[in-house]
Amino acid sequence: MRVSVHPTLLLYLRQPGICVMTDLAKLRPSVVSLLTHSSTRWIVLSLVSAAVVGTAAYSYREIHNELTAVALSRREAVAQLAAATLAEKFSRVVDVAVSLATRVRFRDLVAEGNWDEAIEIMRAVPKDLPQIERLFLADVSGTLKADIPALPGVRGMNFAFREWYQGVRRDWRPYISSVYKRTAAPQLNVFAVVAPVKSAAGNVVGILVLQIRIDSLIEWIKTVATDRGEFIYLVDSKGQLAFHSRHPGSGDIVNLSETPVVQKMRLDGHGVTVGFEPGEQEDSIVAYALVPGYGWGVVAQQPMRASRALAARDDQLRRLLTGYGLVLLLSAAAILLASRVAVARQRAETELLRNRTIFENLFESLPGLYLVLAPDFKIVAVSDAYLKATMTKREEIVGRYLFDVFPDNPDDPGATGTANLRASLDRVRRTAAADTMAIQKYDIRRPDGTFEERYWSPINSPVLGVGNRIEYIIHRVEDVTGFVRQKSQPAGNAAEMRARMEQMEAEIFQSSQKVQAANQQLKAANQELEAFSYSVSHDLRAPLRAIDGFSQALLEDYADKLDDAGKNYLQRVRAGATRMGELIDDMLQLSRVTRAEMRRETVDLSALAESVVADLRRIEPQRQVEVAIQSGLQAEGDAKLLRIALVNLLSNAWKFTGRQPAARIELGVRDTGSERAFYVRDNGVGFDMAYADKLFGAFQRLHAMSEFPGTGIGLATVQRIINRHGGRVWAEAAVNQGATFFFALPANRTA
Incomplete structure (x- = not known):
């Protein structure tokens, strides 16, 4: 059905700025004015360029530091891994020394002074443990008493000057010495693993002293993976060079205790440095780590030129600089383009403002009674004729909520103007099509606060924007009060009155014809919906039952032939069939509430809610939920449909408070003066109001099925039930702060 709208009105509605301007729109003229000045353009360009350069420099430094830290952490990890490997090897040979020194027969012979017999017990040790090059026994004063293999000229020598003797004598505990050149030929670089021998x-x-050759460390270091050009060297507890992977054959014991890297290692324990390395005469990455518990240290060093990680860092930074340069150029181009656009836009907006003023004057002077509404029913514009007919002033009603300005007459308990108009406007919002109302009694409030009886013939038409979205609703009325009053009085003889009545009767007849046509279309649509519902109920359920039944048969009869994965697949098939059945049930219920015949009566909402909550407690008796239901809540409507609405709202509240240790659900009423809204409030998970427009659509869900089960039909069912009653439903919520669902119903006519 097409409803004609005055062309001037449509042109007016399509003018920019008809609604209250946003802050951005208010700022736009000043911004445009600034950009139109040449000097200002260059100042803005300089400021933006400086901001881009500053941000780029800061970002470049942060990324450089981050990539460098990643590259250096690789070297430090190598040093720490080598230190951990060496600590494990040291611990193993210490355990060997302690195990040998605590042999009962061995320690008894040492206690008796039978050195030769005692050392014979150890003769097989060098063969069994090849890393032990030589072992010997000394008395508590450090004099060598016996050795394997025996070397000429060493028995009877006192080694109290050796660091190994001083280390073990300090607290008579196992000790690993620093590197030294052994006395006997061949004079090899060794270190000693020393364990005291104690009597019973x-x-x-x-x-007991185990001598281990330094070159045996080569095999230990080989277990640590190194990168290109990287080498590792060890320093002992005195800071002497014990082993160098680049120069493994060097026999010189070099003191490195005064070098910066060894001093940092003694101070910090582990770390990494970057800089010029005097020993290698080039810039290097030097990572160091102490061997925990033994005082030795590991240094992993790599020339910076050989680091793949640093090369990758430099490559990324070069690409980043290129990107920053392009951003700077694009920013400059954007500023220049924006300035040109701003000049053109200022000219266009000046012309639009002039046109808007013209159209405002034309619209306001239209002879018809027009009211322009936003989709939320706030008054956007009004014609002078409408203001005169309703005894209102433009500045007092524009921007206000329609039903706050035009409430029902409180002295008329049977007034239905607000409810019927709201239902018509809701139909327009839902269908994006015009809606013609029957002649409606809707009293108008006089300036003194009293109400004057009026009758109107309203038509509500949508103004559609992009994507058929409703931008405005045009509420056009004809004041037919005189006609209605005349019809209720004896007929007169005035020719003018007869002509007027005939004209009005013709208009009413045309409107009734259109309503009858719409009713026929609605009846046909309902018949098609009933046929579809029957198909869903029978044709779709049969294959679902077959899927579920055969899946259960497979699980029961062939369980021994199915592996766990196969059983899981069948269980998922059954779960899917069950969920499909639930979706079909909910679709059918949604269809039924739309078609069901309504029987209006006074309904005790409090009693209905108590019944629903009792059912929920029976289903989940383990839940401890505090439910507060305000007593005496009554509304006019269909009891069965309203119970379905409460079941969905209270079930949702019950479900979404499932994770609350102290769950609370409340049913009450809020009276705003213009309407009486019932509400269901909970302290559950809530939701983000940015998605509130999706709540009442079929199959719309804001939470995953794994979190909260459901089909997404419940709130769509609630909305259809409330709409059928001529009311409205909405929600308010915050994430993790609960949700409140409101539904407003027309006033109780029996109140």
């Missing part, structure tokens, strides 16, 4: 009484009676 716990007295120190001798010292």
Whole structure:
């Protein structure tokens, strides 16, 4: 059905700026004015360029530091891995020394002074443990008493000057010495693993020394992966060079204790430095780590020129600089283009403002009674004729809510103007089509606060924008009060009155014809919907039952032939069939509430809610939920449909408070003066109001099925029930702060 709208009105509605301007729109003229000045353009360009350069420099530094830290962490990890490997090897040979020194027969012989017999017990050790090059026994004063293999001229020598003796004698505990050149030929670089030998009484009676060649560390270091050009060297507890992977054959013991890297290692334990390395005469990455518990240290060094990580860093930074340069150029181009656009826009807006003023004057002077509404029913514009007919002033009603300005007559308990008009406007919002109302009694409030009886013939038409979205609703009325009053009085003889009545009767007849046509279309649509519902109920359920039944049969009869994956697949098939059945049930219920015949009566909402909550408690008796239902809540409507609405609202509140340790649900009423809204409030998970427009659509869900089960039909069902009653439903919520669902119904006519 097409409803004609005055062309001047449509042109007016399509003018920019008809609604209250946003802050951005208010700022736009000043911004445009600034950009139109040449000097200002260059100042803005300089400021933007400076901001881009500053941001780029800061970002470049942060990214440089981050990539460098990643590259250096690789070297430090190598050093720490080598240190951990060396600590494990040291611990193993210490355990060997302690195990040998605590042999019962061995320690008894040492306590008796039978050195030769005692050392014979150890003869097989160098063969069994090849890393032990030589071992010997010394008394508590450090004099060598016996050795394997025996070397000429060393028995009877006192080694109290050796660092290994001083280390073990300090607290008579196992000790690993620093590197030294052994006395006997061949004079190899070795380190000693020393363990005190104690008698059964716990007295120190001798010292067992295991000598290990430094070059045996080569195999240990090989277990640590190194990168290109990287090498590792070890320093002992005195800071002496023990081993160098680049120069493994060097026999010189070099003191590195005064070098910066060794001093940092002694101070910090582990770390990494970058800079010129005097030993290698080039810039290097030097990572270091102490061997925990033994005082030795590991240094992993790599020339910076050989680091793949630093090369990748430099490559990324070069690409980043290129990108920043392009951004700067694009920003400059954008500023220049924006300035030109701003000049053209200022000219266009000046012309639009002039046109808007013209159209405003034309619209306001239209002879018809027009009211322009936003989709939320706020008054956007009004014609002078409408203001005169309703005894209102433009500045007092524009921007206000329609039903706050035009409420029902409180002295008329049977007034239905607000409810019927709201229902018509809701139909327009839902269908994006014009809606013609029957002649409606809707009293108008006089300036003194009293109400004057009026009758109107309204038509509500949408103004559609992009994507058929409703931008405005045009509420056009004809004041037919005189006609209605005349019809209720004895007929007169005035020719003018007869002509007027005939004209009005013709208009009413045309409107009734259109309503009858719409009713026929609605009846046909309902018949098609009933046929579809029958198909869903029977044709779709049969294959679902077959899927579920055969899946259950497979699980029961062939369970021994199915692996766990196969059983899981069948269980998922059954779960899917069950969910499909639930969707069909909910679709059918949604269809039924739309078609069901309504029987209006006074309904006790409090009693209905108590019944619904009792059912929920029976289903989940383990839940502890505090439910507060305001007593005496009554509304006019269909009891069965309103119970379905409460079931959906209260079930949702019950479900979404499932994770609350102290769940609370409340049913009450809020009276705003213009309407009486019932509400269901909970302290559950809530939702983001940015998605509130999706709540009442079929199959719309704001939470995953794994979190909260459901089909997404419940709130769509609630909205259709409330719409059928001529009311409205909406929600307010915040994430993790609960939700409140409101539904407003027409006033109780029996109140």
